[in-house]
Amino acid sequence: AQLVLDSRRSGRDVAGELGINHETLRNWVAAERRERADGPAALTADERMELARLRRKVAELELEREILKKAAVFFARETGR
Structure with missing residues (x-):
């Protein structure tokens, strides 16, 4: 998830490189975005x-x-x- 959020690369590119399903990575990215937006936890x-x-x-x-x-x-x- 950090690779997608911290770089300008697409989720599909990163998922392909890592050998994982792009939908799985998309879920991880969404969860990471929520976590980063939580404020004090960040x-x-x-x-x-x-x-x-x-x-x-x-x-x-x-x-x-x-x-x-x-x-x-x-x-x-x-x-x-």
Whole structure:
């Protein structure tokens, strides 16, 4: 499947070269395309680690924002606004 997807060769040519049925190869190519399109499953290990780190950072920043909102409300009440 990678030979077909990574090159500009037809499925029939690759199937003939490998000695397999072109319909079988077509099914494999379709499955590989679906797998590549799945997103996170297509990420490298480093990319998955970076994504996890960034998600943790977003959660941390959202928590900080909520704390600051509450502090702003508190201090606004204290100053009589």
